[in-house]
Amino acid sequence: MSRPGPLRGPAFRRLWIAGFVSEIGDWVLLVALPVHVYQRTGSTAATATTFVVALLPSLALSPVAGVLADRFDRRKLMLVVSLAQAVTLLPLLTGDLVLVNVVTAVQAGLAALFEPAKNALLPTLVPREQVPAANGLVALNANLARLVGASLGGLLLGYTGLTGVVLADVASFLLAAALLATLRTSDQRRGAGAPAWRAWLDGLRELRGPLRPMVAVVGLMATGQGLFVVLFVVFVTERLGGGAAEVGLLRGVQAVGGLLGGLLIGVLARRLTPDRLLGASLLGFAAIAALGWNGPHLTTALVFYLAVFAVVGVPGVVAGAGMMSVLQLHTSDDVRGRVMATFGSLYDGGQALGMVLAGALMPVFGLSALLNAQAALYLAAGVLAPAVLRGRRAAPAARP
Known part of the structure; x- marks a missing residue:
């Protein structure tokens, strides 16, 4: 049952x-x-x-x-x-x-x-x-x-x-x-506590514990995503000979894979711990991304890239859910909001860094090298992710 x-x-x-x-x-x-x-x-x-x-x-x-x-x-x-x-x-x-x-x-x-x-x-x-x-x-x-x-x-x-x-x-x-x-919870917070700046610093100290490896994992993921946002358009137009319609179509089809990934997580989570779920999905994402970026050496047929970008949506969504689960389950309830906000800011900053690097490094290294570097960032994040739980115990997820 x-x-x-x-x-x-x-x-x-x-x-x-x-x-x-x-x-x-x-x-x-x-x-x-x-x-x-x-x-x-x-x-x-x-x-x-x-x-x-x-x-x-x-x-x-x-x-x-x-x-x-x-x-x-x-x-x-x-x-x-x-x-x-x-x-x-x-x-x-x-x-x-x-x-x-x-x-x-x-x-x-x-x-x-x-x-x-x-x-x-x-x-x-x-x-x-x-x-x-x-x-x-x-x-x-x-x-x-x-x-x-x-x-x-x-x-x-x-x-x-x-x-x-x-x-x-x-x-x-x-x-x-x-x-x-109409949502009922047992949350009884009343706003008392240390000054806001001190409370924020207390939350940052949580990053020195079990979540320290996640700083690097999330930073690598976000930088890779920032590279993708800029390089994707260049890839479709220069490598595939597409235009605005093709850019929109290939970006949109990722949501189809995302729907499938969202449905699969419940099954995968019964077999893998959150850190291994995150690591496996990042490795899968890196492999599919590398296949897509180097695909023009074999074919530029649109149907091939429709399939690639639809499939890559699956590990992309699984990685996002895995990342969120690791952060939630390895943070005590009293500081979880500050930790989630800090990592959200880290992700936004990493994306901005990736966008800047894409623009600055394109004339130096060229499109192919940067595309493969983007896949390599996800590969590195996937290798590092399981270290989050190695030898550490998870924090309690909820209050009684």
Whole structure:
């Protein structure tokens, strides 16, 4: 008889649905807003600025987000943030382009407060052996929301303009808030404690324990992802002779593999510990990436790369869920929010580093060398990942 999965628990089920609804709204806006800006301005620089301002708040607010997630009731914090996200979208209805970047930055800042609280709360809602499967379902959400929300964003912008896009996103946040309002947890945080700066430093000290190897693992993963974001477009256009349609198609098909990966995690997690799940998926990702990057020596047929980039979505999602599970299960509940926020900031910084390196090193080493270096970063992370649990014991995942 199969064991009940995480969705059998009403608390996690509400969190899962709330996250799904909210992410659909995020993708609706993420796809539609840059298109709207470009249609109004005709400026590539203005469009790029919309993306850049979405990255900075996460780095700036990481210390605050972690302390808040550990100091206050996480469910209530997420509820307040969801309501704030709905309200702060409304200025976009004025149509003023000056407000676009302001609203984008505010939304990114609120999301930076939401994510550590969600990731810190999740292990307290399911038995610890179900944490990897729960993270797999969250990853499944992200890919399904990407498919639904991206398509919906384009349709709404075309048929209703920015007004319909904004109202759809507002509705998604309000629905998520309603679900969070009915979520019941045993969290009893009341906000007392050391000054915020000292609390943040206390959280950083956690990185000197069992999670120390994860700093290198996450840094390698993030740098590799940053390289990918820049080099992927160059690879498709220069090596495969594709254009914008091919770039979009090959990026989108990764979500199909991501859906399969999210469904497989529950099965894999019963056979592998989270650190081995992470290591195996990173090694698989490196092997498939190396195959794809060197594939043009054999063929440039689009169907081959559709298959490669669909398949690579599987270990990509499994690696993300494995990483999250290792961080959650090897951190005590009292500091988990700060640890999750710190690693989130580390990942964003690593991505930025990878993007900068891609631009700076392309003229020096060429595309092929950097593509293979990207696969090598994932290979190194996969080899290092199992060291996280070697000779160490996991921290308790949840309060009684």
